[in-house]
């Protein structure tokens with residue numbers, strides 16, 4: 317949005333008048349590579365410090381038309397003042413476009429490559445925290461990450477958007493659709509930071525990239541990419557995923573391209589050039605519609621060398637000096653159990669009709685391993701053989717939590733921390749164990765589930781980004797959380813607020829040490845014990861609704877229903893595709909479940 321020239325004059329005058337004070341009101345910056353931009357005034361959550369908020373700065377040209385699927389092109393300079401006071405368009409997916417009215421749908425939906433910058437002092441030189449949002453590579457946007465907690469600290473915060481879903485990740489490994497365009501969006505945003513962040517009071521030599529869930533997949537993918545220039549990133553944090561997770565790499569891109577080409581009604585879909593043409597020319601919403609049931613993720617072997625080899629191999633060759641902090645929430649995988657529970661049990665007429673072996677295998681199969689090794693090993697080590705072929709789920713619940721968490725989150729994070737630990741920079745590993753008043757488990761109606769979410773996927777972010785009205789205890793905890801993240805970002809070492817005597821140590825061996833984030837920070841020596849944390853936790857009975865009720869005298873985990881109208885960003889992990897009659901029935905049920913979940917988000921966008 318461009319403002320009239322009158323504002324430009326005002327811009328010049330005000331800029332002169334307030335150049336001396338840290339806060340410029342209204343905030344205005346001349347972006348070195350681009351032009352003037354106007355921001356808004358906001359304030360921090362706990363001490364009401366003023367923040368200058370630039371909520372939608374375009375860093376790339378709209379990746380539409382001939383640019384669709386291609387590497388992003390840096391945004392050309394402008395002369396009028398660009399109005400970045402409000403959040404703008406979010407990157408399109410099926411659900412958020414469906415929610416638009418006819419007028420909005422006619423706009424350039426793909427013009428979404430903007431980033432937000434928050435600063436307290438334009439003339440300072442503060443460390444930069446650069447956030448990459450999550451949302452299973454198909455959801456999410458910058459507006460979901462309010463700055464008011466993190467900006468209590470002396471940093472500049474950047475929250476970038478990137479192309480999501482088919483538009484961000486479709487690839488035929490050809491020049492027309494080279495692949496990993498979404499990671500290239502993040503790389504271009506980092507490049508923008510190098511060139512421009514000093515104008516916002518940021519120090520381009522102190523950049524911490526951090527992300528959660530798919531955002532952690534994006535973050536680790538960006539960190540290990542040979543196409544990320546040395547010096548663009550100084551530290552990194554991955555929360556609850558890594559590029560080593562099975563769901564962070566898409567192995568079926570070519571099959572998808574052919575299928576989408578056919579679904580779009582194009583001719584000659586056996587020919588990859590025809591596929592490219594078809595998807596390039598497709599109407600945005602039609603493309604999103606045919607791809608709406610699919611999962612997307614980065615690919616290996618894209619034409620621009622973003623991820624030229626398997627992530628594991630890239631890490632072996634990795635030689636940049638980038639300290640890493642990596643961790644997960646205590647019950648991290650339970651969101652996949654919650655979101656897939658109905659789909660997994662419906663074909664059998666309910667969990668009671670399934671054996672422990674059947675249900676456990678479905679959980680393990682979300683990890684998309686083809687060797688069967690995890691199935692055999694996990695069934696063997698986590699579950700008493702006497703109950704495997706019974707329906708004694710009561711005796712298997714804790715193993716279910718461990719299995720679904722290990723396969724999808726904990727093992728990929730531990731593997732990443734270990735692999736990076738063999739490189740040159742320190743690696744800190746953590747388990748986030750704090751259960752506060754709110755949980756993202758309650759984003760959906762889960763009253764039908766026989767279990768609780770526990771310390772759920774994304775619950776860590778509740779204390780970094782203010783989306784819930786925290787009570788006093790949770791606010792105290794949020795201050796500690798923000799301090800850990802800030803000190804790691806700024807000093808390369810996480811520090812415990814108010815306890816300078818407590819030192820959080822980097823891993824010395826692949827086992828540890830690692831730390832637990834709770835009301836107090838504590839330490840563990842062997843992070844592999846987290847793989848069976850739920851099986852060995854005496855409090856685990858609270859997770860199972862029937863057991864918790866039988867124990868009414870005990871203190872249940874009481875997680876209040878979230879009252880917030882916030883959007884939901886960590887979504888459907890669809891179950892793996894399977895062949896065979898009984899299985900395709902199950903697949904149908906899974907799709908139905910996925911649609912139900914999608915349906916419940918629709919109105920949020």
Ligand SMILES: *[C@@H]1O[C@H](CO)[C@@H](O)[C@H](O)[C@H]1NC(C)=O
Pocket residue numbers: 317371372373374402403404405406427428429430
């Ligand atoms: C991003 O900038 C473009 C202009 O380049 C604007 O049309 C769009 O609305 C902005 N989007 C966001 C998310 O702010």
Ligand SMILES: *[C@@H]1O[C@H](CO)[C@@H](O)[C@H](O)[C@H]1NC(C)=O
Pocket residue numbers: 417418419420
């Ligand atoms: C479409 O939505 C926009 C944004 O909410 C609104 O300003 C506009 O009036 C709507 N147009 C129609 C035709 O409903």
Ligand SMILES: *[C@@H]1O[C@H](CO)[C@@H](O)[C@H](O)[C@H]1NC(C)=O
Pocket residue numbers: 663664665666669
């Ligand atoms: C599940 O079990 C119940 C009771 O044992 C039975 O009536 C029902 O038919 C079973 N459902 C299926 C789909 O097998």
